[in-house]
Amino acid sequence: MVFSRNMTTTIIDCYTDEPAGLGVPPYLGTYPRYIYGRLKHDSRSEEIFYLTIDDIRLYRRYSSRIPETKPNSKTNINILNLTRNWSRTKEILSGTDRLIVILGVHVPGKYLSAVPGTLKEVLGYIEGLRCYKILTGPAATEHGTQLEGGKFAKMPDKGAFDETIADLVTDYDDIAKAAVKGAEIQKQISDLRIAEIETGRGCTRYPGCSFCTEPLKHRLEFREQRDIHQEIKALIKNRIRHFRLGKQSCFYSYKSDGANCNTKEIEKLLKPISEMKPDVLHIDNANPMMVDEPATRLIVKYCTAGNTAAFGVESFDPDVQEKNNLNCNNEGIYKAVRIINKHGAARGENGMPKLLPGINLLFGLIGENKGSFEHNISWLKRFVDESLLLRRINIRQVTPFEGTRLYSEAGSRFLKKNRKHYWKWRDSIRRSVDYPMLKLVTPAGIVLKQARAEVYDGKNTFCRQVGTYPLIIGVKQRLKLGSSYDLRITGHMLRSITGEPA
Ligand code: SF4
Incomplete structure (x- = not known):
């Protein structure tokens, strides 16, 4: 049927x-x-x-x-x-x-x-x-x-x-054909869209992190470069010009053995896409333990500016890392942040640094206590103190999904125990890390190009550049929604910035 x-x-x-x-x-x-x-x-x-x-x-x-x-x-x-x-x-x-x-x-x-x-x-x-x-x-x-x-x-x-049925099209051979034909769906959409592109599924780690459903849903598999290129070509033909290679657990692990990057295969993937001259080519998830200099150089060379490699750090507390089988340790994270800053922090054509790391944190993991917050804040402050740029810190409360080890071993025990602290923890990170970090990443006076007016809030318009984790820029006037503006940065909020048409 x-x-x-x-x-x-x-x-x-x-x-x-x-x-x-x-x-x-x-x-x-x-x-x-x-x-x-x-x-x-x-x-x-x-x-x-x-x-x-x-x-x-x-x-x-x-x-x-x-x-x-x-x-x-x-x-x-x-x-x-x-x-x-x-x-x-x-x-x-x-x-x-x-x-x-x-x-x-x-x-x-x-x-x-x-x-x-x-x-x-x-x-x-x-x-x-x-x-x-x-x-x-x-x-x-x-x-x-x-x-x-x-x-x-x-x-x-x-x-x-x-x-x-969770996935109606599952096999990568079927996906190769469906993805090309499916590009025509854009004919029924009037607005700009960024196409999320799949490069692989599953995780190189098994068992994976205590909370994560990805290794439970899929065995590890990578799509062929040829299929991805055909898909992007079809999407460009159907007026989509913005892409994020974001449907995978770690971009750096593409066709790797899970221990070292396969730079040859990464270049074979990225170079032909960049030759199609998309308006935006970004990536998403990255395991910091996989980040190395050669692969980072390739990402900077072939992708467009404003790119972010989002690290699933989840916690800087070594005890939480161990109890939840998280994918990284603090020295490894620090090294990955340094490598990406070395090659990606220079400003690109759209006004943003070319490639920056992002940090994801999760509250409610097994073993979390007040000390976990101290570990988080001290590592994050170290990045600010050393002017190592982070594009964004994403903080979420975990959802214990059925089938995960978190669900069977702890459920919402740690969420309930620590929930009373979450607002304070989050607010402290926003004030002492996000705020100074935003000033480093987007100092007042620089111009961020081609920011799209997305929504109104009273007399203000919120704009964003198109791409992975773009910054929200508040403008004190009602700009035409859907249009793009070059915006001069005028100020900084805790998680967003303010600007005016340049
Ligand atoms: S969070 Fe990332 S590293 Fe951990 S199991 Fe999921 S996909 Fe793998």
């Missing part, structure tokens, strides 16, 4: 966020592209429609009429990411034979310009529809989904869907 022929199919994208892979606008994830491509290729669906949860909300809450925007009103990010099909949502849904809902968040976060749909929300919208319903994406795994950090995951009500 999933790919049977001659049916009108509608894909509803409720957006996805996983340790390896982002599909929340402005990102366009791999799920909708692969599914669309597979349907096109195999099942010859009569028609395939792509709708976002924003289209469905607009239809169900506002009868598919875009509410008037008042001069001082905040952008309603629940209905911002509409497809070209938004005005025909009712008609499309009523003519649908097969409905594929893509949903699931495994790394809960806050998003500037989108709100992922939850199971409860989408079920409320689709329960009356008479069609064959399939749930796919992270929510369809045995780990469920959770939009808020620190809470247990929600599992899908199996009775609500005819089928629940």
